[in-house]
Amino acid sequence: MNPRGETYLWIAQRASAAVLGLCVLVHLATIIYAVQGGLTGAEILARTRGNAGWLAFYAIFVAAVAVHAPIGLRSVLAEWLGWRGRGRDAALVAFALILAGLGMRAVLGVYA
Amino acid sequence: MSATLNVSVWRGGADGAYRDYEVPRHESQTVLDVVTHIQRALDPTLAYRYACRVGMCGSCAMTVNGAPRWTCRTHVDKVYKNRKLEIAPLRNLPVIRDLVADMREFFDKWARARGQFRGARTKADDFARVAPGSEARKLVDAAIECIGCGVCYSACDVVAAIPEYLGPAALNRAWTLAKDERDTLGVDRLRAVAGDAGCHACHTHMSCTERCPKGLSPTAGISGLKRAVAGAALRGEL
Amino acid sequence: MSRWLALAHRLSGLALALFLPVHFWVLGRALELDAFLAWTEQPLVKFAEWGLVVLLALHLAGGLRVLMLEFLPWRDWAKGLAAGVAGFALAAGLAFALAL
Ligand code: SF4
Ligand code: SF4
Ligand code: FES
Numbered sequence: 001m002n003p004r005g006e007t008y009l010w011i012a013q014r015a016s017a018a019v020l021g022l023c024v025l026v027h028l029a030t031i032i033y034a035v036q037g038g039l040t041g042a043e044i045l046a047r048t049r050g051n052a053g054w055l056a057f058y059a060i061f062v063a064a065v066a067v068h069a070p071i072g073l074r075s076v077l078a079e080w081l082g083w084r085g086r087g088r089d090a091a092l093v094a095f096a097l098i099l100a101g102l103g104m105r106a107v108l109g110v111y112a
Numbered sequence: 113m114s115a116t117l118n119v120s121v122w123r124g125g126a127d128g129a130y131r132d133y134e135v136p137r138h139e140s141q142t143v144l145d146v147v148t149h150i151q152r153a154l155d156p157t158l159a160y161r162y163a164c165r166v167g168m169c170g171s172c173a174m175t176v177n178g179a180p181r182w183t184c185r186t187h188v189d190k191v192y193k194n195r196k197l198e199i200a201p202l203r204n205l206p207v208i209r210d211l212v213a214d215m216r217e218f219f220d221k222w223a224r225a226r227g228q229f230r231g232a233r234t235k236a237d238d239f240a241r242v243a244p245g246s247e248a249r250k251l252v253d254a255a256i257e258c259i260g261c262g263v264c265y266s267a268c269d270v271v272a273a274i275p276e277y278l279g280p281a282a283l284n285r286a287w288t289l290a291k292d293e294r295d296t297l298g299v300d301r302l303r304a305v306a307g308d309a310g311c312h313a314c315h316t317h318m319s320c321t322e323r324c325p326k327g328l329s330p331t332a333g334i335s336g337l338k339r340a341v342a343g344a345a346l347r348g349e350l
Numbered sequence: 351m352s353r354w355l356a357l358a359h360r361l362s363g364l365a366l367a368l369f370l371p372v373h374f375w376v377l378g379r380a381l382e383l384d385a386f387l388a389w390t391e392q393p394l395v396k397f398a399e400w401g402l403v404v405l406l407a408l409h410l411a412g413g414l415r416v417l418m419l420e421f422l423p424w425r426d427w428a429k430g431l432a433a434g435v436a437g438f439a440l441a442a443g444l445a446f447a448l449a450l
Binding site: 014017018020021024025027028031032038039040041042062065069072073076098099102103105106107109110 | 360363364366367370371373374375376377378379384387390391403406407410413414416417420421442445
Binding site: 318338339 | 351352353356360415416419420421424
């Protein structure tokens with residue numbers, strides 16, 4: 001990676017952070033509201049099934065997470081484990097894809 | 113106030129060790145006074161650096177009780193906690209001997225961050241006039257008083273983790289030039305400070321800002337560079 | 351001070367990155383959700399969940415601090431931000447504990 005690419009990663013990291021800031025606030029509020037009186041699968045599904053608004057919200061949430069988390073891990077791996085270079089970046093792309101894949105599957109699973 | 117201070121001083125190179133000294137205590141004594149007393153009265157082989165003694169030259173920084181400080185302006189009263197005074201060379205730099213750190217890498221990074229002024233005028237031209245109240249000039253003013261002491265560099269955890277990271281002082285310098293309307297280096301400098309070894313490696317810890325003896329905020333300058341570099345990248349100029 | 355905050359921000363981010371694949375995996379198996387939710391009724395798991403909510407709030411607040419420092423004009427409030435971060439994480443943790 002060159003300085004220009006690393007600059008784009010920084011932009012992606014901060015932009016996704018701004019999106020996540022909003023998403024996490026909504027998510028935290030939902031969690032705190034939803035756990036009152038205990039959680040049941042049916043209750044979660046009643047909220048999410050066929051609700052296009054939730055679908056869009058959580059799809060954006062998952063996409064932002066898949067961008068944000070691997071870039072954060074990138075510096076942690078460099079600083080704490082001394083792992084840099086192409087191998088690390090390839091592993092992180094794989095991690096991003098896994099997050100996006102599992103995340104989208106989950107979103108669709110509670111929607112359909 | 114007890115009559116003597118218990119002082120541990122780093123002796124030797126990287127594999128050296130602390131040695132203990134007893135130093136008479138005085139009113140308004142600085143840490144540099146303590147070190148000077150040890151060298152003049154107790155052990156003339158002690159190596160350390162200073163020049164101005166009044167907080168201008170930036171040569172006397174050391175690690176005092178675990179934190180980097182300018183020793184000529186640090187009073188013993190302020191740091192002599194638990195009857196312990198431990199003095200070591202600056203962290204994040206190689207030790208030459210005793211309290212003397214090798215500053216070469218620190219200043220080489222200023223050069224790598226394109227820390228030199230590059231103007232377009234010659235001495236045949238009139239003086240440049242920079243409006244003192246302009247936004248850019250105010251930003252430069254806030255960052256310009258750096259004495260190159262290396263305290264911020266020594267306090268930064270990213271420098272410790274990533275050896276090629278340019279560090280707060282060099283980036284702060286680049287920021288003052290990036291905001292200098294007479295300077296012509298422009299995007300070349302932004303390119304030099306971009307990415308994993310430059311401003312984008314900074315985690316906004318603020319350790320540099322908390323420690324800078326001149327009260328500067330390298331964190332603010334580095335944040336400005338991050339935005340300037342990102343802007344250049346988005347405009348396709350980088 | 352800020353240094354410990356940065357460490358907390360990093361550790362919470364790390365923990366969340368490890369937790370997310372598991373979180374998604376469980377939600378992806380919507381049919382077995384109830385069995386899983388029954389498992390989460392155990393006190394120890396409840397405590398871990400409380401920890402996760404606090405981590406999320408901590409990481410959020412730490413991230414907002416970084417964004418403010420990087421994108422807003424520099425002011426002296428910057429030094430007080432640390433307390434705001436700790437306060438927000440605590441408040442979110444309390445709210446969740448009370449709602450449980
Ligand atoms: S704000 Fe940046 S330069 Fe300053 S100590 Fe933190 S990481 Fe280092
Ligand atoms: S920014 Fe402050 S701490 Fe860093 S070298 Fe300059 S004067 Fe020293
Ligand atoms: S001796 Fe010059 S700054 Fe301390």
